[in-house]
Structures are given as C-alpha cells and as structure tokens.
Amino acid sequence: MEDRYAEVARTFGAALERLAGGYERDPDARRDLLQEIHVALWRSLARYDGRCSLRTWVYRVAHNTAISRVVRPRASAPTLVALDQDLDSMAEAVDREHGVDRRRALDRLYTLIQRLRPLDRQVMLLYLEEEDAASIAEITGLSAANVSTKVRRIKQILVRQFHEGTHHGE
Amino acid sequence: MANEHDPDRAKAPSVGDIRQMWRQQSRQDQAMSVEEVRSRAADFDRKVERWKQVGTLTVALLIVKNVWEVWVDTDLLERAGDGLMLLALLFIAYRFWRHSQAEVVPSTLGLASCIEHYRARLLRQRELSRDAWAFILPFVPGFGLIIVGRAFEGRPTSQVALLIAVAVGIFAAVLWTIARGRRAIEREIGALTGE
Numbered sequence: 001m002e003d004r005y006a007e008v009a010r011t012f013g014a015a016l017e018r019l020a021g022g023y024e025r026d027p028d029a030r031r032d033l034l035q036e037i038h039v040a041l042w043r044s045l046a047r048y049d050g051r052c053s054l055r056t057w058v059y060r061v062a063h064n065t066a067i068s069r070v071v072r073p074r075a076s077a078p079t080l081v082a083l084d085q086d087l088d089s090m091a092e093a094v095d096r097e098h099g100v101d102r103r104r105a106l107d108r109l110y111t112l113i114q115r116l117r118p119l120d121r122q123v124m125l126l127y128l129e130e131e132d133a134a135s136i137a138e139i140t141g142l143s144a145a146n147v148s149t150k151v152r153r154i155k156q157i158l159v160r161q162f163h164e165g166t167h168h169g170e
Numbered sequence: 171m172a173n174e175h176d177p178d179r180a181k182a183p184s185v186g187d188i189r190q191m192w193r194q195q196s197r198q199d200q201a202m203s204v205e206e207v208r209s210r211a212a213d214f215d216r217k218v219e220r221w222k223q224v225g226t227l228t229v230a231l232l233i234v235k236n237v238w239e240v241w242v243d244t245d246l247l248e249r250a251g252d253g254l255m256l257l258a259l260l261f262i263a264y265r266f267w268r269h270s271q272a273e274v275v276p277s278t279l280g281l282a283s284c285i286e287h288y289r290a291r292l293l294r295q296r297e298l299s300r301d302a303w304a305f306i307l308p309f310v311p312g313f314g315l316i317i318v319g320r321a322f323e324g325r326p327t328s329q330v331a332l333l334i335a336v337a338v339g340i341f342a343a344v345l346w347t348i349a350r351g352r353r354a355i356e357r358e359i360g361a362l363t364g365e
Contacts, residue, residue, distance in 0.1 A: 038207050040279055060279065061280045102191060119285060119362070128192040128193070139283065
C-alpha cells in the first residue's frame with residue numbers, strides 16, 4: 001500500500017494541491033485540507049479493489065473529502081451559484097481592474113470556482129485538469145450528457161470572464 | 171478565440187490557455203512523505219479518540235450532577251423532574267452515539283461518486299435536523315416538573331413566570347435555528363435532484 005500511495009502522491013500531488021485551492025483560498029486552510037485529503041487517500045487505498053481506475057478513485061476521495069469539510073449548507077452561508085444562473089453577479093465578483101497577467105488570471109479563476117455550487121465546482125476543477133467528459137461523469141456520477149452541457153457552459157463562462165476582464169482592463 | 175480585429179481582446183487567453191495556465195501553477199506546498207502521512211493518520215485517530223473521551227466525560231459529569239440533584243432535592247416534584255432530565259440526557263447521548271456510528275469513514279470515500287456522497291451527506295444532515303424535536307422534547311417533562319415544583323415551593327409568581335419564559339424562548343430559538351438550517355439543506359437537495 002505504501003508503494004501505491006507513493007505513486008498516487010507523485011502522480012496526483014500537484015493536481016490535489018490545485019483541487020484543495022479550489023475549495024479553500026486561505027493558505028493555512030488549504031494546507032489543512034490538502035493534508036486531510038492525503039490522509040483520506042492513505043486510508044482509502046487499502047480498500048481500492050480496481051473496480052474503477054486509480055485516477056477516478058483518487059479524484060473521488062479528494063472531492064468527497066473536500067465537500068465533507070468545506071461545503072455545509074447553512075442559511076447564513078454565501079449563496080453559491082449554478083453554472084447556468086446568476087452569471088452577471090458572478091462577473092461582478094471578479095476583479096476587472098487589471099489585465100489578465102498570470103497571477104491575476106489565476107486569482108480570477110479561483111474566485112470563479114469558489115462561487116460555484118459543489119457539483120459545478122467539481123466539474124469545473126476536473127475540466128481544468130483536462131479530464132474528458134466520460135471521466136468527469138464517472139467521478140462525479142453525473143450523466144455524460146449533463147457533463148457535456150456543463151462543460152459547454154464552463155467554456156462560455158471562461159471565455160466571457162477572461163475576455164471581459166481583458167476588455168475592461170485595457 | 172481572440173478577436174484579431176479588436177486590439178483590446180487580442181490578449182485574452184483561449185480556454186486551452188486557461189487550462190494550461192491552471193495546470194502549470196507552481197506548487198506551494200511540500201509533498202508529504204509516506205512517514206508524514208502515516209503520522210498524520212495516527213494523529214487524526216488520536217484526536218478522534220480524544221474527542222470521544224471528552225464527550226463521554228462530559229456526559230458522565232452531567233449524569234453525576236443530575237444524580238446528585240435527585241439525591242439532594244427534598245421536593246418530590248423537583249426530584250421527579252431531575253430524574254426525567256437524567257433519562258432525557260441518557261436518551262440524547264444514545265442518539266448522538268448512534269448518529270456518530272453512521273459517519274462515513276475515509277476508507278469508503280472512493281466507493282461513492284461525488285453526487286452520491288454529497289446527497290448522502292445532505293440526507294443525513296436533513297434527518298438530523300428533522301429529528302430536532304426528538305432532541306428537545308425529552309427535556310420538556312423534566313424541566314416542566316422542576317418549574318412546577320419550584321412554584322409549589324412558594325417562590326414568587328414573577329420568578330416562576332420568568333423561568334418559564336426563558337425556557338420557552340430557548341426552546342423556540344433552538345428549533346427556529348434548526349428549521350432555518352433545514353430549509354437550506356432542502357434547497358440543496360432540491361437542486362441535486364435536477365442534476
């Protein structure tokens with residue numbers, strides 16, 4: 001199991017760090033979440049029986065751990081939005097004062113991700129990791145058609161957000 | 171995707187650029203070694219064990235306090251009330267214990283897809299908040315008897331009325347807060363149903 005964990009940490013370490021950043025922006029909270037994900041992976045790998053690919057397993061454990069820790073529906077919690085709603089207010093939330101240099105572009109992307117509802121956030125994070133629709137469907141449990149719709153919406157949002165940002169910033 | 175005819179938009183990245191930029195972020199945290207992960211897993215187990223001990227100790231102290239009150243109270247009604255409060259406490263402790271047994275353990279996290287895991291989690295939260303009455307009602311008979319007992323002890327009516335008002339206020343506030351949280355959970359479950 002140690003070898004398998006070491007392989008997972010080596011292969012997915014960077015992706016898991018980005019995933020944790022999609023749930024927690026505060027550096028300490030992000031680090032805590034990342035450690036929690038690694039511990040969950042360490043424990044879970046003993047149960048891994050090959051019924052799905054290791055990649056699917058790793059992403060499921062990571063996202064399920066993050067959801068358990070971070071997303072708790074509360075009456076007082078900030079409203080999260082779906083990919084197909086309230087995009088104007090989402091656009092308002094991102095910083096349009098500057099051009100799209102790398103750091104600002106990433107900040108903008110993280111802001112966008114963290115305003116999304118849990119499942120949409122997971123699809124967005126997996127899409128950014130260049131997972132294909134079939135993998136995203138297997139990891140999230142959404143239908144392939146639903147994933148395709150969401151991915152199409154994500155592309156539109158990204159284009160709009162970054163083009164608007166550039167336009168306003170110049 | 172950049173529009174060649176619009177100089178403002180010329181610098182806008184394509185979706186492919188954005189994904190590449192995402193994947194090329196520099197790592198901010200040191201990778202954890204196997205030893206470190208093993209040690210953190212052990213720390214986590216110790217922490218869970220410590221919380222269990224703290225919970226058990228708290229319930230034990232409350233039981234001792236209630237037993238003591240049943241023992242020393244002279245008024246029959248108050249003693250009966252203390253006894254009922256003690257039973258309510260044991261019942262609630264049992265319910266929390268049962269709830270904690272149903273917690274998802276990390277080793278099973280990879281078995282469920284994200285939507286299954288999230289829905290299961292929401293349903294458990296809803297079940298817990300739906301049962302709010304079952305967590306509060308057991309304390310009502312005991313508390314009621316204690317208040318009646320004190321009223322019969324010849325305390326001023328205003329004091330007894332104040333006590334009742336405070337108790338009702340606390341119960342109402344707790345139930346209102348739980349109901350509000352439940353509505354948020356219901357909304358989230360409703361949104362998942364459409365997925």
